[in-house]
Amino acid sequence: KYYEPHQVGFQSANSGGKIPLGLKSKTLRIVVTGGAGFVGSHLVDRLIARGDSVIVVDNFFTGRKENVMHHFKNPRFELIRHDVVEPLLLEVDQIYHLACPASPVHYKHNPVKTIKTNVVGTLNMLGLAKRVGARFLLTSTSEVYGDPLQHPQVETYWGNVNPIGVRSCYDEGKRTAETLTMDYHRGAGVQVRIARIFNTYGPRMCIDDGRVVSNFVAQALRKEPMTVYGDGKQTRSFQYVSDLVEGLMRLMEGEHVGPFNLGNPGEFTMLELAQVVQETIDPNARIEFRPNTEDDPHKRKPDITKAKNLLGWEPKISLRKGLPMMVSDFRQRVFGDHKEEEG
Ligand code: NAD
Ligand code: UDP
Ligand code: UDP
Numbered sequence: 001k002y003y004e005p006h007q008v009g010f011q012s013a014n015s016g017g018k019i020p021l022g023l024k025s026k027t028l029r030i031v032v033t034g035g036a037g038f039v040g041s042h043l044v045d046r047l048i049a050r051g052d053s054v055i056v057v058d059n060f061f062t063g064r065k066e067n068v069m070h071h072f073k074n075p076r077f078e079l080i081r082h083d084v085v086e087p088l089l090l091e092v093d094q095i096y097h098l099a100c101p102a103s104p105v106h107y108k109h110n111p112v113k114t115i116k117t118n119v120v121g122t123l124n125m126l127g128l129a130k131r132v133g134a135r136f137l138l139t140s141t142s143e144v145y146g147d148p149l150q151h152p153q154v155e156t157y158w159g160n161v162n163p164i165g166v167r168s169c170y171d172e173g174k175r176t177a178e179t180l181t182m183d184y185h186r187g188a189g190v191q192v193r194i195a196r197i198f199n200t201y202g203p204r205m206c207i208d209d210g211r212v213v214s215n216f217v218a219q220a221l222r223k224e225p226m227t228v229y230g231d232g233k234q235t236r237s238f239q240y241v242s243d244l245v246e247g248l249m250r251l252m253e254g255e256h257v258g259p260f261n262l263g264n265p266g267e268f269t270m271l272e273l274a275q276v277v278q279e280t281i282d283p284n285a286r287i288e289f290r291p292n293t294e295d296d297p298h299k300r301k302p303d304i305t306k307a308k309n310l311l312g313w314e315p316k317i318s319l320r321k322g323l324p325m326m327v328s329d330f331r332q333r334v335f336g337d338h339k340e341e342e343g
Helices: 038-050 104-109 111-132 168-188 212-221 241-253 270-280 305-311 319-342
Strands: 029-033 053-058 077-081 094-097 135-141 192-197 226-229 235-237 260-262 267-269 287-290
Touching: 029 038, 029 111, 038 053, 038 241, 094 111, 094 241, 104 111, 104 168, 111 135, 111 168, 135 168, 135 241, 168 192, 192 241, 212 226, 212 270, 212 319, 226 270, 235 270, 241 260, 241 305, 260 305, 267 270, 270 319
Parallel strands: 029 053, 029 094, 053 077, 094 135, 135 192, 192 260, 226 287
Antiparallel strands: 235 267
């Protein structure tokens, strides 16, 4: 049996996400690890806007100060350069634990560091949650399902992960992080939440992080061919970042531990994605085929019934609606970069 959550300073703790997120009894102190990254910085914006005090903990491996700079003058915002692999002492009410590179290119760059971040980093943040009685939310991933043999993926599916492959540092790292989270919950009574996030895109993604949406958008803007790996028939389901942030906050404030799939069930082949990018940016954008990477999952699509029923959450922004918002951010940054290079 799971532990019941008790009040940690906000009225909606037992509301199952039904009370609007704005209705709180007091300002919360919230840590967001990885808060200078893509997803983290959008989450920080929402928490600050809601009136909470936010401490971002980030080592800037893939995050950027520019993503959170607009909060620097706000007394409710603090930024700490810190690697979560090292212990950290803070007094807080909630911990959103996002610190971990998410792009395959980044997490394969130093696989042992990726495992340490997922295992030792998560252990430290759980130790912190235990010491101060904070609620802890882990951002796990659809990669825990590996190259799935069930489609779409339901939370009860245990997955099909290669334990010794090039993606294992991330997949197995996150699986261990989930295990640690549940063991701190069962063993030490820590209030925990687990989100399994599916491919997410939006403004502030690293331009050259190697993920497919950022690659195609940057390539089409620069008039370079879009690089489709393999035959392009593999599928992914793409979620706009604001939908994810809403899901994470509902999960944190609801009464259910999870795991919950948070993703948009709209499924696309990589060739279909390239077509949507063509429609959005440049109908003449070319496609170039490249060899696929090792252990690439063939398909991925979330079953979000559980999140719909228990969190009252579902994504609102389709790929065709979300992509233009990302493109305008990329347009500014890609052409801004060019100006810098020229000048
Ligand atoms: P990101 O790379 O933009 O952000 C990760 C952040 O963590 C960066 O700011 C980075 O500097 C920081 N970080 C990395 N290692 C750290 C360490 N050891 N100590 C402190 N900070 C560290 O990636 P993102 O897309 O924002 O992903 C955020 C979280 O969501 C990750 O945990 C990722 O696994 C998870 N996730 C994301 C997606 C997605 O599609 N974006 C999908 C599944 C899961
Ligand atoms: N930890 C931390 N901050 C805290 C409390 C703990 O970083 O406020 C780290 C601590 O250094 C340890 C890990 O979290 O490495 C697990 O802590 P826990 O108390 O659960 O285990 P123990 O210290 O007994 O191994
Ligand atoms: N991909 C692609 N071209 C690229 C980058 C990626 O075709 O320039 C493919 C990749 O092979 C995978 C899918 O897009 O099948 C999603 O890759 P991504 O790295 O974005 O995320 P993943 O879901 O694999 O973690």
